[in-house]
């Protein structure tokens with residue numbers, strides 16, 4: 054049996070959890086049941102559930118190693134944090150069998166995965182969320198000619214590491230989610246040239 058000391062700490066998640074949390078605190082509905090895609094270390098779920106004792110937070114990740122750290126955080130707050138399960142958003146039908154989700158949260162995944170991951174995220178969120186329910190997407194985005202220098206440099210760096218990765222253009226992400234039944238409600242400027250995008254499921258039949 055493993056010891057309970059597997060919690061990992063990513064300095065970037067440590068830095069951004071407070072500013073993201075300040076927004077989620079405002080925009081998550083009462084008693085939200087959040088599915089986090091790509092939970093990484095699990096720090097975000099732990100921090101946000103402490104801010105909002107009314108919410109339930111489901112961890113998930115494609116990476117089984119990351120589950121150890123998420124599970125370690127979940128053991129500290131087993132009322133609000135639900136043990137992780139393996140979820141690969143590029144697998145068609147990943148959303149089947151998932152129930153009672155009111156919100157989807159995904160940070161820093163779509164630039165560090167193929168575009169198919171963004172497509173799978175949008176498709177699954179469409180299937181899971183009801184009219185008006187929100188999806189939160191955090192990370193760097195390009196803004197065409199107005200892109201931040203840091204994000205253009207980061208985009209180039211990612212492409213060198215893996216040609217299928219890359220900082221995505223906000224217009225492409227907005228179009229993808231629009232095609233999957235979401236409207237972009239808010240684009241919130243965050244520290245270090247990041248953004249929090251809040252998409253709401255359209256008031257249309259599925």
Ligand SMILES: C[S@@+](CC[C@H](N)C(=O)[O-])C[C@H]1O[C@@H](n2cnc3c(N)ncnc32)[C@H](O)[C@@H]1O
Pocket residue numbers: 063065066090091092093094114115116119140141142143159160161162165166170
């Ligand atoms: C840069 S980390 C971000 C972790 C965390 N969300 C954060 O902001 O600190 C990227 C995460 O995306 C996950 N990931 C990559 N491809 C994925 C996929 N196809 N489906 C689900 N998760 C994926 C990785 O395992 C990793 O945990």
